[in-house]
Amino acid sequence: MLWDVTDPEAASYAEHLRSAILASPSAAASRIEADGLLVCDLSGNKDQSKPLVALQRGDGTVFGAVFGTLFERSGITSCKRLTSIDPETAGRLYRSLGSRIVRDLWGSYVSFVRNGDKCAIIVDPAASIPCFYTRKRGVVLAFSHLEECTFLDLGEFSVNFDFVSALLAYDKLQNGETGLIGVKELLAGHQLIVSRSGETLHPVWDPSIVARNRIELPVEEAAVLLKETTTRVVGSWMSRYDDIEVQLSGGLDSAIVLSCLAKAGGRPNVSAIHHVLKSGDQTEVHYARDVAEFCKCELLEAELDPTCSFPEVTEHPPTVRPYRQFTSQAVEAQIGNPAYGAGNAFFTGQGGDHLFFASKSPLVLADHLLTQGFGRESFREWLRAARLSDLSIWKTLGIAVPATFGNGAGRKSTTVFETRKTRITERNNSTLDIGNYAPSWALQNSGLPPAKFLQVRSLAHLIHVRRSLLRRDRRETVHPLVSQPLIELCLQLPTYVLRAEGQSRGLARIAFKGQIPESVRRRRTKGEASRYFVKSIVANKTRIAEALSGGELTERGLISSDDVQNFILRNDHLIQEFGRSMIVYYGIEAWLRTWSRIGSRGAKIRKEHHCAGA
Structure with missing residues (x-):
């Protein structure tokens, strides 16, 4: 204070x-x-x-x-x-x-x-x-x-x-x-x-200012610098702990983290855990096994059941804003519990998609044209951009060229509310302006190439990654890739370098060749958990409906009880892209009920004090 x-x-x-x-x-x-x-x-x-x-x-x-x-x-x-x-x-x-x-x-x-x-x-x-x-x-x-x-x-x-x-x-x-x-x-x-x-x-x-200080290096030199910086930040965080467990998804980013830990000199005890979703989603366990075997680390495979009950709507702690992972506390308890796995710290690969640039956007061609001009290498970048974005070469050029001149430089941020609209929040969405709810650097491009601005804008969701609740009985969660030296390097490297050889996260794949198994380094697919979330909602549908239909949100007129019932009865939560927002609504309702109880107790105490004083 x-x-x-x-x-x-x-x-x-x-x-x-x-x-x-x-x-x-x-x-x-x-x-x-x-x-x-x-x-x-x-x-x-x-x-x-x-x-x-x-x-x-x-x-x-x-x-x-x-x-x-x-x-x-x-x-x-x-x-x-x-x-x-x-x-x-x-x-x-x-x-x-x-x-x-x-x-x-x-x-x-x-x-x-x-x-x-x-x-x-x-x-x-x-x-x-x-x-x-x-x-x-x-x-x-x-x-x-x-x-x-x-x-x-x-x-x-x-x-x-x-x-x-x-x-x-x-x-x-x-x-x-x-x-x-x-x-x-x-x-x-x-x-x-x-x-x-x-x-x-x-x-x-300001990430946009950092990104303007562009570092132009040949791909080979950039790969060496990326590897050195990644190894340095992961190793620095490693020095804090005696035992570390890595959340090994089977993807590129967590594989890189485990590789950096496994190859560090004087390293602590390092093990890995892979969570197997009992929901019918395509498994990634074979990739996780490849990485663990390559890094010579013990791997624990743990099942996560999507039918676990949500916490009661009365159990939200008095935080300053709704806790986004409120309904996932059973899973978080498993992940963070020392009895569930080894280690006094829990490392993740969070941040790799944003920093290493997991993107298929054709706007990377616009970045190349803006900074390198039109030459022989431009044709190669043109073909790479078309292939990766799965667009025709003419469609790719039709997107990139206008963006080079400042027109059509990507989807407007204001559409973020529209894409997340459900029948429950349709009225709220129509009155909101994203400009009031995001950092200025994520809304206004201040002279960056268009694809680089897309990367900068994505940081708005990366840089606030942290545990929202303090749990003394849990291991510390560390996201070593989300470290300032690595963030700044990746912002300063051009997008066409980060996407070297026309590959999403291409530079990272080159940098860690020989450090992770080829099955993961060459992997192009991403893990999917859509069935897990759908089954979780179905298992808790009655609890969600009862909480939302007669709770604080409906009493305040923020949502309609009829809309909630129709949304669930018509199974919109299963077919709409952001139908999983029901989980978010439930967490907000639980948070509101906590503060409603606190407010009622406070009013009662103040009334009693007033009466006593009189």
């Missing part, structure tokens, strides 16, 4: 909160304090490597703290987690009010810096750790998990129904708003400056 020490009201409330917070043994044992600043770890983390790093000036004065995991930016080999910041780097952080952190360091973090009467909070470029904030009685409170802030009166918060209405249309919205009035989210790569005059937001990292 942050406050102005010269403000009597803020100082008094801060002292009250400090006493309440430090009553927790975990917070008292893991905290950093400075004038007008208190940063605590409330997680009860038993890991010996504490998540707090103090920021100190040359004379030893503490001026801030970093919560999370930090690595050095320099060097081409993996590095260990930083437990202290050298004076020179700390000085730059102090003078820049923290903004230099995105240039000097990388990792998963939220940083806090005070300089004079100003204090800044900065979230890493991937927003790996949630950061929400609110102001109460002159004190700015920042937290990752509201449900852990037992020192706060949750009854003082009220629901932001405009945001909830938008979530019904598209549940991945990111605009700094949350489901609670007065609670904001600090987005990826942003700095919140707090001063006596209030709060201001500033971007300190």
Whole structure:
């Protein structure tokens, strides 16, 4: 929390909160304090490597703290987690009010810096750790998990129904708003400056700016650089843990992660787990077995049953926005439970599709024409783009050439609501504007080649990948590919290089030749789980219908009970592309009921206090 020490009201409330917070043994044992600043770890983390790093000036004065995991930016080999910041780097952080952190360091973090009467909070470029904030009685409170802030009166918060209405249309919205009035989210790569005059937001990292600093290299050299960078970030994360289990899907990205771990020197214990869907979806287990055998790692095959019951609609925790994986908690419990597999960390291949550029778009030809001009190599790129996009050469040219001149550079972002429309949310969709619910760099192309802009825009869904609920009994989940050095490299490499040899994720396939089995490196198909989700909805159809037909959403007029019944009776949830949104609706309903109960309790307590005072 942050406050102005010269403000009597803020100082008094801060002292009250400090006493309440430090009553927790975990917070008292893991905290950093400075004038007008208190940063605590409330997680009860038993890991010996504490998540707090103090920021100190040359004379030893503490001026801030970093919560999370930090690595050095320099060097081409993996590095260990930083437990202290050298004076020179700390000085730059102090003078820049923290903004230099995105240039000097990388990792998963939220940083806090005070300089004079100003204090800044900065979230890493991937927003790996949630950061929400609110102001109460002159004190700015920042937290990752509201449900852990037992020192706060949750009854003082009220629901932001405009945001909830938008979530019904598209549940991945990111605009700094949350489901609670007065609670904001600090987005990826942003700095919140707090001063006596209030709060201001500033971007300190912008993927579109990074992408404009294009790196032109021959494919062979680019492949070497991609391999080195991938190996470095995976190895750096590896250094934190004694035992690691990799979620091995059988696809390219998780195979690359396991390969980097398996070939690292002085590596910890590494094993893999593959989840077999008991739903009739095409199995990928033979690919996972190939990878595990190639990397000489033990493989655990675990079945996931789609007929598991959803949590009760009354069981959603008091988070700041609906928890997207609310209905998947049984699966998450299996994945994160140490008794279910080996390791104190759970690594995934999340992010590879976005960064390595899993795309069939013909707009890659437009990128090549814009940056290289029309020449002999253009014909080769033309044929590759047509073959990969499965379009005629003339159709491909008809898409690429106008985009080269700034026309028709891809599907408009505003159609995102339209493609997710169901009968239940049809009315809500018609009044929403995507421009109000996404980062500006994901909406407006600021001079990037069209296919590169598609890649940048896709990061809006990548950079907020993280566990939304704090679970002390679960292993830590790590997405090592979603690391700033690798993100920046992949943004700077042209799309036609990332798609080398006319292959989706072609450069990554070249870079890791000989490091993963050929069956996976040459694989072109993707895993599918559509039957799994359909069977999950069918198994829970009655529970969903009962919850949505007579719940908070219908009472508030956000959905119609008749629409819900018709949607389910006509089996629209089985045939519409986004019929699986029923799962999203159920989670939103459960979240609303939690806050409705909190609001009712708060109103009752305030009424009792009022009567007692009278």
